[in-house]
Amino acid sequence: MIGRIQGILQEKQPPEVLIDVGGVGYEIHMPxxxxxxxPAVGEPVMLYTHFVVREDAQLLFGFVEKMERELFRELIKANGVGPKLGLTILSGMSAGQFLINVQNEDVSALVSLPGIGKKTAERLVVELKDRLAKFGKSQHVVPSDQAQPKPGNTIFAVNDAKEEALSALVALGYKAVQASKMVSGVYEDGMQSETVIREALKAAL
Structure with a gap:
């Protein structure tokens, strides 16, 4: 099991990053x-990771906060939730938002996420409400208003921001037509791709 990665951030292409660790590049999927x-490309970074081995692939999922990784692990234990859907859930809302929605049995908020219908949302509430109670007093949940791009972290040229945001949303499970509408609805000239993605996901809730 690979539980942590520490190295130099080489590439950022949401929702994936490439981290160089002693000359070896690790591709990591992130919410x-x-x-x-x-941090910016070229800066040191440390991520808590979850390693998934499948017949056709070996995948690493990374998280800035250890608590978020633990929540991801609880999510993928739920019936019908795989790593990709777990990543989508934690991209569409912060860990804190998800915990609140489950504890409040807010099915409508969960249904707003791609890949989650009413039955899946209801099942998540039933399966996870008690199991997630242990996270209730965590001091490491990042509020939704803080989970936003850091200043100066430009990933792509501004002209490519819309296309890169669209690509990221499709990778997170949104249909191309839906993703296009989400991006068009929030994009303004000069926006970085990270900001476009954040605003699009925020508007979808």
């Missing part, structure tokens, strides 16, 4: 709430 907190 956008963690992605927003990354």
């Amino acid at each position: 956008m709430t963690s992605f927003y907190q990354l």
Whole structure:
């Protein structure tokens, strides 16, 4: 099990990053709430990771906060929730928001996320409400208003921001047509791709 990665951030292409560790590059998938907190390319970074081995692939998922990784692990234990959907859930809302929605049995908020219908949302509430109670007093949950791009963390040229945001949303499970509408609805000239993604996900809730 690979539980932590520490190295130099080489590439940022939401929702994936490349981290150089002693000359070896690790490709890591991240929820956008963690992605927003990354330093600039070329800076040192440390992520808590979860390693998934499948017949056709070996995948690393990374998180800035250890608590977020633990929540991800609880999510993928739920019936019908795999790593990709777990990543989508934690990209569409912060860990704190998700915990609150589950504890309040707010099915409508969960249904707003791609890949989650009413039955899945109801099942998540039933399966996770008691199991997630242990996170209730955590001091490490990043509020949604803090999970946003850090100043100066430009990933792509501004002209490519819309296309990169669209690509990221599709990778997170949104249909291309839906993702296009989400991006068009929030994009303003000069926006960085991270900001476009954050605002699009925020508007979708």
